[in-house]
Amino acid sequence: MTQDEDDLLAGAAPDDSIHLDGEGVILRAGSLLSRLAGLSEEVLAGTLLMDLIAPDDHERCSDAIQSAFLGMPKQVNCVVINPRGPGHTVRWLFRQVAGGVEGALLHFNDQTLVTTEVEAGRYRALLRLLPGYTFILDGEGRFKELHPPESGELVFPPELAIGKHVRDLFSPQIAEMTMAAIAKSGRGELASFIYSLSMHGKERYFETYVAASGEDEVVIFARDRTDEHEVQEHLRVHLRMERTLTEIFDLVMHNHTFEESADEVLSIIGGVMGADRVALVIITKNQTMQRLYNWEAPSVSPLPSSENDLSMDAFSWWYEQLVRGEVLIIEDLSDLPLIAVAERDLLMRIGTRSLIAFPIRTDNGVFGFVAVQNPKDPSAWRDEESRFIRMAGEIIGHAFLWEQKVKENSISMHI
Numbered sequence: 001m002t003q004d005e006d007d008l009l010a011g012a013a014p015d016d017s018i019h020l021d022g023e024g025v026i027l028r029a030g031s032l033l034s035r036l037a038g039l040s041e042e043v044l045a046g047t048l049l050m051d052l053i054a055p056d057d058h059e060r061c062s063d064a065i066q067s068a069f070l071g072m073p074k075q076v077n078c079v080v081i082n083p084r085g086p087g088h089t090v091r092w093l094f095r096q097v098a099g100g101v102e103g104a105l106l107h108f109n110d111q112t113l114v115t116t117e118v119e120a121g122r123y124r125a126l127l128r129l130l131p132g133y134t135f136i137l138d139g140e141g142r143f144k145e146l147h148p149p150e151s152g153e154l155v156f157p158p159e160l161a162i163g164k165h166v167r168d169l170f171s172p173q174i175a176e177m178t179m180a181a182i183a184k185s186g187r188g189e190l191a192s193f194i195y196s197l198s199m200h201g202k203e204r205y206f207e208t209y210v211a212a213s214g215e216d217e218v219v220i221f222a223r224d225r226t227d228e229h230e231v232q233e234h235l236r237v238h239l240r241m242e243r244t245l246t247e248i249f250d251l252v253m254h255n256h257t258f259e260e261s262a263d264e265v266l267s268i269i270g271g272v273m274g275a276d277r278v279a280l281v282i283i284t285k286n287q288t289m290q291r292l293y294n295w296e297a298p299s300v301s302p303l304p305s306s307e308n309d310l311s312m313d314a315f316s317w318w319y320e321q322l323v324r325g326e327v328l329i330i331e332d333l334s335d336l337p338l339i340a341v342a343e344r345d346l347l348m349r350i351g352t353r354s355l356i357a358f359p360i361r362t363d364n365g366v367f368g369f370v371a372v373q374n375p376k377d378p379s380a381w382r383d384e385e386s387r388f389i390r391m392a393g394e395i396i397g398h399a400f401l402w403e404q405k406v407k408e409n410s411i412s413m414h415i
Contacts, residue, residue, distance in 0.1 A: 018092075021100040022069045024049045024062065032105060036090065038082040049103075054079035054087065055215070059188070061092075068094035068101045075106070132223035133206075139186060139216040141166045141179050155199060170197075178220070181210040185218050194225075205229040241388040244272050249395055258399035266295035266370075269392060273356070274376025276300045280360075280396070282368035283319075287312045307350055314342045318357075322369050327386050328357040331378040354378045358389040362401040370396065 019027040029044035037044065037052045044052075053061050057078035064076035073095040081087045090108040094101050127134055127147045133154070136145035143161045148154050154161075156169055167175040174195045181191035191210040196203055208222045248268060251261040258265075262280065270278040277300060280293040288309045296302055312319050317340040321328045330336060331354050336344050347355060352373045360368040370393060375381070381389060 016105045018049070018103045018105070019097070019100060020049060020065060020103065022066075024065050024101075027100060030105070032108070033080070036080045036082065036088050036108065038084050052080050054081050064092070064094050065101055065103075068096050068103075071096050080108075130221065132221055135220040135222070136213070137166065137178075137182065137218050137220060139182065139218065141175075141182055143169075144217070153199070155197065178208075178210075181208070181220075182218050185210045185212040188212070202226075240272070244268060245388065245391055245395070248392060252395060252399045258396060258403055261399075262293040263295060265396065266293055269370065269372065269389075270295050270297060272388075273372050273381070275372045276351075276374040277303070277371075278373070279303070279371045280368065281371060282360075283312060283366075284309075289315075303350055307346070310346070315346070318343050322357065322359050323366050325359050325361060325366055327359075327381070327389060328355070328369075329378055329382060330355045356381055356389065358393045360393050360397045360400065362397045364401075367397075367400075369393075 016030055016032055018029050018033055021027060026044050026047050026049055029041050031041065033052075034041045034044060039047075039052075049065070050058055050062060061076055061078045064074040067074045073093060075091060075093045077089060077091045079087045079089050088108050091106045092103040093106055094103045096102075130147075130149065132149055134145075134147040135143060137143055142163060142165050146154055146156075146158045146161055156164075161169060165175075166178045170178070174197070177193045177195060181193055184191035193208050194206065195208065196205045198204070204224060204226045205228075206222045207225045208220060210218055210220050213219045248265050251264055251268075252258055254261070266278040266280060269275075276297050278295045279291050281289050281291050284290050288311055291303070291308050294302060317337065318328070330347075333344055333347055333353065350373070354374055356372040356375055356378060357369045358372075359366040360370065370389075372389075
C-alpha cells in the first residue's frame with residue numbers, strides 16, 4: 001500500500017468503511033453506505049455488495065474485491081444504486097484484512113443523478129454532434145435505431161431497417177465483420193473495422209467502431225473516410241508513377257540505347273496501365289505509321305503485319321491531335337467523332353475497345369507516339385496521372401534523339 005493510501009485510511013471514520021467476506025458479501029456496513037443505498041445497516045449485513053452496484057460496474061468492482069482478498073489493494077470507482085432515489089458515484093479502496101476485505105470509502109459524488117428527460121436530451125444532442133453515422137443494434141445483430149449525421153444520408157430508411165438483421169441489409173462481408181465486432185464488444189472490448197459501400201453510384205469508405213451499451217445491445221459509430229481514402233489512393237498512385245518513371249529512366253540510361261530497353265519499357269507501361277498491347281509507332285518521312293516495337297500481355301495475339309506502315313493521310317483526325325502534342329484518350333469507340341471513320345475501322349479491326357496514345361517528342365517536335373490498347377481504366381489518365389504518360393513520352397523521345405546522334409557520329413567517324 002502506498003503512503004497516500006495509508007494517509008487516506010488513517011483519516012477515514014468508521015462509518016466510511018465496509019467489511020466484506022471473500023465473496024463480496026457485506027459483513028458490516030457504515031451509515032454512509034446505508035444512506036447512499038437507502039437501506040438500514042441491519043438489512044445491508046448479509047447482502048451481496050454487487051446487488052447495490054450498477055450493472056455496468058459489476059466486473060470492475062468484483063475484480064477489485066478479489067484483488068484485495070489476494071493481498072493486492074485496489075481503488076475502484078462505481079455507482080451505488082438506490083431503488084427509491086438517485087444513485088451516487090463512489091470511490092473505494094479495497095484492502096485485505098483479517099476475515100476478508102475492508103473497503104474504505106474515499107470519496108462520493110453528492111450530486112444526484114440526472115433525470116431521464118435530461119439524459120434523453122443529452123443523448124439526442126450527442127447524436128447530432130457526432131460527425132458520422134450511429135446505429136444501435138441488439139446482441140444478435142438486429143437494428144434498433146439509425147441516426148445519420150446532420151448532413152448525411154442513409155442507405156436504408158429507418159422504417160425499412162428497424163428490426164432487420166445486418167445480414168438482411170448488407171453484403172456477407174460487411175455483415176460478418178459486423179457480427180465479429182459485436183461478439184468482441186460483448187467481451188468488453190472496443191471493436192473496429194473498415195468497409196466500403198456503394199452509395200448513389202459512388203464507392204464510399206467507412207471506419208467503424210463498436211462498443212457494448214448493455215447486456216444485449218451495442219452502439220456502432222461509422223465515420224465516412226471517403227475523402228481521406230481518395231487522398232491516400234492518389235498519393236499511392238502518384239508514388240507508383242514516380243517509381244515507374246525512375247525505372248524507365250534507369251533502364252534507358254543503363255543500356256545507353258533505347259533499342260536494347262524498348263521491350264522492357266513497353267512492358268512496364270503496359271503493366272502499370274493494365275493494357276492488352278503497347279506499341280511504339282514512328283511517323284516516317286514518307287508519312288506512314290511504322291511500328292518499331294510491340295508488347296502484348298499474356299494470351300493476347302500479336303498484331304498482324306498487314307496493320308503496319310499505314311498512311312497518315314488516311315488518319316487526319318488522329319494526326320492532328322498528335323502533332324499538337326496532345327494525349328489522345330478514347331474511352332470507347334463510340335466517343336470518336338464522325339470524321340474519325342478510318343480511325344474507328346482500324347481500331348475495330350485490331351480488337352481495340354479503348355485507347356490512349358501519347359506523343360513522343362524531341363527538340364524537333366513530335367515524330368511518333370506510344371499506343372496503349374485497352375487500358376484498365378482510361379478515364380484515370382485524364383487528370384494528374386496524364387503527367388506520367390507525357391513524361392514517359394519525353395524520356396523515350398530524348399533516348400531516341402541520343403541514339404540518333406550516336407549513330408550519326410559513328411557514321412561520320414567511319415567516313
